[in-house]
Amino acid sequence: MKNEVKAAIAFFRVMIEHTQKGYEPSPPHILKRMIRPLCSELAKIEQRGTKNDAWDFVEGLSAECRRLR
Amino acid sequence: MSRRKEDLGSVMALAFSEILRRMSVEEKKIFAQTVDLTELEELKIADVAADEKRRVGDPKFYVGTTPGGGLSLELPVDKVVECIETLPAFLSSTQIKLLILGNGEWIEFFCSESDFPDILRKHTQSIIEAGVMIDFDASNLVSGGGGCISLDLKKPSPEVTREIAGKFLEICGFKHRFRKDEFSAVVWKDILEVTE
Incomplete structure (x- = not known):
């Protein structure tokens, strides 16, 4: 798996984890530490990724969603 | 037993709020004169205090x-x-x-x-x-x-x-x-x- 795909999935995981905490993280924290890093990795996948990378990304997100159940 | 009491309490509160909703302005005026609203106000304040206890922000x-x-x-x-x-x-x-x-x-x-x-x-x-x-x-x-x-x-x-x-x-x-x-x-x- 390419580094940007792996990183994008990991930042999605970090976002999920922030919904499980017993407090409400600040919006700037979510933006700076999760959303912006995720956007940056998505831009790399969009620019130089293959269809396989896109599929790996979707599969990775689904795997993270399954862990929530 | 206490669970049933809680359920009944919640049904009563819902029914009462529905009755209030259906009252005319005149009927509501009479109602407001006959009840002491202090306790209800205190309950509202308690809710706000609970809201203020919510942890918001980024911990150390x-x-x-x-x-x-x-x-x-x-x-x-x-x-x-x-x-x-x-x-x-x-x-x-x-x-x-x-x-x-x-x-x-x-x-x-x-x-x-x-x-x-x-x-x-x-x-x-x-x-x-x-x-x-x-x-x-x-x-x-x-x-x-x-x-x-x-x-x-x-x-x-x-x-x-x-x-x-x-x-x-x-x-x-x-x-x-x-x-x-x-x-x-x-x-x-x-x-x-x-x-x-």
Whole structure:
């Protein structure tokens, strides 16, 4: 798996984890530490990724969603 | 028995609010003159106070177990490298792969446990400001900087998970021995609050 795909999935995981905490993280924290890093990795996948990378990304997100159940 | 009483109470409250809704303005005026609204006002104030107790913002320290088996962490930035340095000892990995974010791109490093601290210290600024991903065999750490870390432990042993959390807490100046498989610890205004 390419580094940007792996990183994008990991930042999605970090976002999920922030919904499980017993407090409400600040919006700037979510933006700076999760959303912006995720956007940056998505831009790399969009620019130089293959269809396989896109599929790996979707599969990775689904795997993270399954862990929530 | 008490459960039935609670259910009945909630039905009565709903029915009463529906009756109020259907009253004409004149009927509501008469109602307002016949009841003491002080208690209702006090209940409203109590609700606002409960709302104010909600924890909002970013704590000085947080560690908590995650649904998939791992730890979610918020560390003070000056303790990030010191904490990460201790991980190979817990995860007993033979080879470590680091990906450090520099100018928007991931730079790869492979190292042994002994070289690990040197690489971390050499790239401290990037790690705490930009981001890092580290593979310890099957386990993986990711951070988007600022001490916000997710540690995904692929074969999580509850004992190791508790030990890592305890060690990080200790490095950050607090002490607690976690006992359960699921837990969290948060520091607000220098006070440690533990939930197990």
